[in-house]
Amino acid sequence: MISLTKNKELKGYKSLMSYPEVAHFVTTRHGGVSTGTYASFNCSPYTNDTCMNLVRNRHRLLQLMKWEIQELFFAEQRHGAVSIVIDKWYFDAPEGMRQDVLRGADALITNIPGYCVCVTTADCVPILLYDKKLQVVAAIHAGWKGTVEHIVSNVLEHMNEMFGTQGEDVVACIGPSISLESFEVGDEVYEAFKESGFDMSLISIKKRKTGKYHIDLWEANRIELLNAGVPAEQIEVAGICTYIHHDEFFSARRLGIDSGRILSGIMIRK
Numbered sequence: 322m323i324s325l326t327k328n329k330e331l332k333g334y335k336s337l338m339s340y341p342e343v344a345h346f347v348t349t350r351h352g353g354v355s356t357g358t359y360a361s362f363n364c365s366p367y368t369n370d371t372c373m374n375l376v377r378n379r380h381r382l383l384q385l386m387k388w389e390i391q392e393l394f395f396a397e398q399r400h401g402a403v404s405i406v407i408d409k410w411y412f413d414a415p416e417g418m419r420q421d422v423l424r425g426a427d428a429l430i431t432n433i434p435g436y437c438v439c440v441t442t443a444d445c446v447p448i449l450l451y452d453k454k455l456q457v458v459a460a461i462h463a464g465w466k467g468t469v470e471h472i473v474s475n476v477l478e479h480m481n482e483m484f485g486t487q488g489e490d491v492v493a494c495i496g497p498s499i500s501l502e503s504f505e506v507g508d509e510v511y512e513a514f515k516e517s518g519f520d521m522s523l524i525s526i527k528k529r530k531t532g533k534y535h536i537d538l539w540e541a542n543r544i545e546l547l548n549a550g551v552p553a554e555q556i557e558v559a560g561i562c563t564y565i566h567h568d569e570f571f572s573a574r575r576l577g578i579d580s581g582r583i584l585s586g587i588m589i590r591k
Contacts, residue, residue, distance in 0.1 A: 322497075322559050326385050328352060330362060334449070334494040336557040337587075343451055343458065344388045344437070345587040347496055347559075349569055352385070353378040355581060363571070363581030365441040366395055370581065382584070389591045391435035396426040398441065398462045402470035404428035404479045407436055428461040428476045432484060435591040441582035443571040444504075444563050446538050447496040448473060449587045452480065454490040458587045463542050465510060469517045473545040488550020493557070496585050497570045500562035501526065501537035510536065519544075 323338070325331040330352030337345050353362030355374045363370050364378045383390065394407055405411075405426040411419060429438035438460040440447050445464035452458075457480055463472050480486035511534040515521050524541045527534050539558050546556050563583070567575040571583050 322347070322561065326352075330381075331385055332497075334557050334559070336492050336555070337449070337451060337494060340451065340453060340492070342456065342590055343587065344386065344390075344590050345449055345494075346382075346386060346585070347447070348382065348584040350571060350581065351569075353381060358576040358580035360581070364584045365582035367397055367441065368582060369579055388588075389435060390437055390588065391591075393437050393439055393586065394429055394431075395423070395439050395441065396429055396462075397424045398427045399425045400445075400462075400464045400466040401425065401427050402467050402472040402475045404430055404459070404461075404472075404476045406479070406483055407431040407433065407438060408483075427464075427467050427472060428459060430457065430459040430476065430480055430483070432457040432589065434589040437586045437588035439584055439586040441584055442496070442498060443573040443576070443580060443582050444499040446498040446542055447583065447585035448542060449494045449496070449585060450476070450480070451492045451587065452484065452486045452490050453492055455484050455486060456589050457484045457486055458589060460585060460587055463538070465504075465506070465536065465538060468538055468541050468545075469513050471517070471545060473542050474549055477549045477551075488546075489552060491546075491551045492555050493546050493551050495539055495542055495556070495558045497559050497561040497563050497566070497583060498538060499564050499572070499574065500539070501535050503562050503564035503574070504536050504538060505531070505533045506536050508534070510534070514541070
């Protein structure tokens with residue numbers, strides 16, 4: 322990954338920097354005002370951080386981005402495989418309905434310039450997609466449960482149905498999240514992946530010392546992208562483990578569930 326700001330508050334992907342019509346970012350733990358397990362740059366509205374901290378952190382985020390942006394969109398994620406399209410229908414809907422629509426989605430898609438779709442993570446896998454031909458973007462929260470439910474495949478199918486997106490035109494970025502080495506799981510999680518059709522020889526190992534399985538969420542989602550027709554050379558994997566680098570990125574396994582969240586966002590520039 323590359324630094325998008327002088328003091329490394331925001332990170333980005335080399336592959337997306339090749340497309341000036343797209344803006345994107347990934348927050349770190351630096352540059353905000355939050356304290357404790359939220360220290361310091363927590364921007365997620367679905368945490369117990371104070372409203373004042375969130376307002377100040379998001380104001381700081383908008384200052385750092387330096388792009389003309391209409392709105393940041395956050396879904397109230399549920400570790401599933403539901404995706405929502407932010408389009409004219411969404412904006413024409415009553416306010417209450419718009420809030421309901423965002424409740425329970427784990428991926429947001431849009432082709433409207435100036436509207437930034439975001440996901441929040443702290444060990445789960447954030448994935449940003451860009452259809453470079455049709456100019457459609459998506460932000461995906463791929464926790465292990467969402468990965469088991471093939472959220473990446475579902476999102477790409479949704480993009481195809483709504484906009485005509487083809488895998489060969491997609492640039493995909495797999496962000497900071499828990500690594501194979503750090504993601505120890507119980508037998509029930511291993512079996513869930515196996516029953517869902519994943520080739521476990523490609524995405525898991527069993528440690529001799531502990532007898533426990535470890536699962537590679539990066540590779541599981543990369544395989545999903547490949548199976549959907551995304552070329553390998555158009556997939557960028559950050560390769561940064563949040564559990565190991567918890568000083569740089571939020572990790573729920575390190576800090577507890579009641580902690581800050583990484584914010585990953587992408588939009589078409591106005």
